[in-house]
Amino acid sequence: MNTARRPLLAAALSLAGAPLGLVPRSAGAQALSADSTGATLRLVERLLRLDEDGLDPRHYAIPDTALAAADAASYRLALHRAASLALMDLLGGRVRELPGRPDLRRDAAAVGMDRWLAELAATPDPAGVIERAALLPPGAAALKAELLAQKQIARRGQGATIPGDTTIDPGSVDATRIPALRARLSVEDPVLAAAPDAGARYDSVLEAAVRRWQALQGLEVDGRVGRISIGLLNRPLAARVDQVRVAMDMARARMAEPSERRIDVNVPDYTLRVVEEGRDLLTMAVIVGRRDRATPMLRVRMTALQFNPPWGVPERNAREDLLPRFRRDPQAMIDKGFRVFGMVDGQRQEIDPRTIDWASINPQRIPFFIRQDAGDFSALGRIKFIMPNNDDIYLHDTPDRHLFRRPDRAFSSGCIRLERPNDLMALLLDGMPGWDLARALRAIEARTTSAVSLRRQLPVLLRYDTVTVEAGGRVRIRPDIYELDAAYARAMAAARPMQVAAR
Structure with missing residues (x-):
């Protein structure tokens, strides 16, 4: 809140008869029962800082201070409505669902929205309620700090781009592109920013910075700045701000996944995990759909294995x-x-x-x-993991093993290729009478097509999380390969009718 407005609001509230008290029952809602002008000031200031939580304060119609003096009852009602709307978005997410995103599921019942709204109406410290709600999701504090850091980077790097699209190699000299590369990376790399400027030469200091950046982006760490790297470097830095805002909103009221054994594929991170009761039983790299043949997000169950599958x-x-x-x-x-x-x-x-x-x-x-036909050259390799769905997506082996050495692995036509299919097969056959890994390998070596239905049909989730909070609070941001974060950010920006649930 603009500090110059604080005395004006305090005076207006005083003239209007602070403390706030209750709005008339005919208005259909309770006002905030703040017992002092100070509590109201703190609430208004907190609402004006909703951008720190990835929300836009303009969406909540925070009343102007002039209304406090002109119409105290209307001011109290408008402030209560603004605070209630903000609280509901902080707890339940501004975007409740999106088409084609079954990986986004909210658990509104677990949040206890009515309890929070009742506390907001009754508490002498409504700003404190807003603050607690903002920090409720797991990793919220780390994401909030990352949001601030990305905003600062975006401000520093506004307009910093690298011309051309040909590869810039270590040791090369270019009076235009290399200073532009150094300026762009210095925006987010303090080590490079503090180093002496080598001018037009791509020196070892700049190469080290490029390698650090490539590792963070999940690219091949070779120091060569090619078409893909240039495209990512020239992407507006505000897009990463939006990615963190999206991650914050996705975490709100996110439904917990079942504790039973399940298969979890984070598509933009190119990883598969088999999880049981919060513990990783298996982790491996995967190859996912190309940008023009995106892997869809799915919630399905794995039902069968096929050995030596035709395609x-x-x-x-x-x-x-x-x-x-x-x-x-x-x-x-x-x-x-x-x-x-x-x-x-x-x-x-x-x-x-x-x-x-x-x-x-x-x-x-x-x-x-x-x-x-099935064989050594088959695009599906030797094993197909069947999970019925309308998109005909499945997990499978592949003969192209060299692609798993790439950190960026969006190469398939939509299905998921597995780095270690035999390990996943062994877990799926675990506990099945008459079946084990040895028998499955014999079925593969027979080189004839056969299948087995799984006794334990594991749930499979294909999800899209580009921003993750790792151990120790470190935040990792992966490229938005399918621009699903951009679509989510647009949904967050869309106007919604401003309604407070009837109490």
């Missing part, structure tokens, strides 16, 4: 990925186990790919069904 190629993959390869070398595709089927005299029959004029095929209307 029925989706139409989009056939059109965008396989058609150019068939045009180049149909024999190579045959060698990798791909088979082509078409309709002949009303019957589906296999067609030799070498007899097809692939150059004449319209990519928008491929008249064939393509399948890849």
Whole structure:
């Protein structure tokens, strides 16, 4: 609150007859029963600082001080309404749900909203109630500190960008781009900011700063500033502010996951965990959908394993990925186990790919069904983990093991590729009569397609958390690969009818 307004508000409240007391019952709500002008001042100041909690004070129609002198009853009612709306968002989240985000679930009953609203109406210290609500979610204090830090970085780095998109290599010299790179990184790297300026040369000090930044972003730490790094560096710093605001709001009234054994995949962090009663039983790297083929967020159950699975190629993959390869070398595709089927005299029959004029095929209307047989080259590897859903998403093995060495792993067409599929298979078969890892490996070595239904069908959550609070309160921010945080931030900014639940 502007300190110049404090005496004005105090005087207005005095003339209006502070303490606040109650609004008339006909108004349909209680006013704050603050017993002093000081308590009211503290409440107004706290509401004006809701931006520290990732909320926009403008959404809550905090009444102007002039109203206190002109109409004391209306002022008390408006202030109570503003405080109540803010309290409900601090406790329950400003965004209650979003389409396509089943990973966002609130537990309003666990919050006890009525109890909090009643306390707000009765307490002599309403600002204290707001403060406690703001710090209630796990990690709230660390996220609040990170929000402040990101806002300061955004202010310092406003307009700092790197021109061009060609790679900047360590040791190179560029009188325009390298000073721009140093200026951009100095905004958030105090070590680099305090180092001597090497001018146009990409020296070892700048390289060390680039490597630190790449590690924080989850990129390949090689010191080379390529297209992906430049894109992230040129992204508005305010976007990271929004990511922390989103994380704060997502944490509010977030429903606790069940204590039973479950599979948890944090898509933008490229990690899978098997969790039971809060303890990690297994952790591994995963590969998720590309930005243009995003992995959907899901809540499903894993029901079966398939050994040596064939791959029925989706139409989009056939059109965008396989058609150019068939045009180049149909024999190579045959060698990798791909088979082509078409309709002949009303019957589906296999067609030799070498007899097809692939150059004449319209990519928008491929008249064939393509399948890849199980084998060493199969895109699904040797194991498919089935979890029925409308998006035909599943977990699977992969022959492309080298991609797990990349810190950024958005390479698939939407399904989840596993770094250690055998370890997950062993956990899923644990306790199943007649099955163990040895028998499963024999089924794989048989090189024929077979399946087994799981006795213990674990819940699977595919979620999207780019901002996480780690042990010790350290906050880690990953890139918003699908721009779901940006969509959430837009939802937070959207206006909502200002209503206080009837009491």
